[in-house]
Amino acid sequence: MATMEDIAKKVGVSKGTVSKALNGAADVSETLRKTIVETAVELGYTRARRGAVRTLCIFIENMGYTRPEDFGTDIVTGFRQMAEPAGFDVRVVDLNTDLERSVPYDAYMLREGYIGALFLGLSLNDPWMRDFRTSHTPAVLYDNIVPANPTVATLGMDNNEAIGRAVAALYALGHHRIGYLSSALGSHIYQVRYKSFFNALRQNGLPDDPSLAGVSYFSSETLDMHLPRLLEQGVTAVLCSSDLLAHTVMIRCQELGLQVPRDLSIVGFDDLPFCAHTAPPLSTIRQDRLQLGKSGYYALQSLLEGVPISSLLLHAALVLRASTGPAPEKAPAR
Incomplete structure (x- = not known):
């Protein structure tokens, strides 16, 4: 030694x-x-x-x-x-x-x-x-x-695989216009998830316009600016970079008079323990933390x-719960 x-x-x-x-x-x-x-x-x-x-x-x-x-x-x-x-x-x-x-x-x-x-x-x-x-x-x-x-x-x-599975599942439910909401891209993993989302859109032949994503450090900006903008574009499903953000988005949708998932399907990321107990229970991408x-x-x-x-x-697991459902026949106008 x-x-x-x-x-x-x-x-x-x-x-x-x-x-x-x-x-x-x-x-x-x-x-x-x-x-x-x-x-x-x-x-x-x-x-x-x-x-x-x-x-x-x-x-x-x-x-x-x-x-x-x-x-x-x-x-x-x-x-x-x-x-x-x-x-x-x-x-x-x-x-x-x-x-x-x-x-x-x-x-x-x-x-x-x-x-x-x-x-x-x-x-x-x-x-x-x-x-x-x-x-x-x-x-x-x-x-x-x-x-x-x-x-x-x-x-x-494998975030690329996981987000690809989530987008493919939403597409199979009839969602052809899917949005993405994320915290600020100041970490490597949020950058990876952002890129993976647009890769998944392209793989499923879906529109991949950058305007379909909203990124902000402040949750208030996400809720007050990016979420309404996505709804105005006819988005019928939203994938969020974390469960905490997805839950916040779900609450704001309910405040706006939207029913989840009838009007908008929502998917989070992580599968934190609270996800099974939200109203409705939150669909998410599960990371096996153990x-x-x-x-x-x-x-x-x-x-x-x-x-x-x-x-x-x-490998991650996609957990579909009651916050996701078939796409509405017509996207709600807000």
């Missing part, structure tokens, strides 16, 4: 400088810190002592995981169900941009003694997303992608064993 002395000797600095660099001391230049961290990883340096429990980390940002109904809860459970019997200790860390700006990813992992990590809820603007381009510590990113780094893998669902957690461990284990896995995508 490599030591600080080994790192210091190879870089040509003192052991104290190595210690400062790995602990994020301000009096070590970023250039030198980067060299020391890269050398430490190259030599296989770890804070874990021989015979100690190896520690993996789950970093979570912008995602709940403490309550049974939270999206991240089952992912964390699935990961632990695989990692802990295999002899790993698993830590869950709430991530924020202040932490990411304070220390590079590799340096943080060395400092804390974590040998690999699963990341949930990162946005494209997170500082560590830049670190992942050249990082050495194995990392699995849920719903994010970093190309050309053999120590970073992508985990998720299997996502288990697969996150499989991907991370592969990286730890030197297998440069690129991506691991699971």
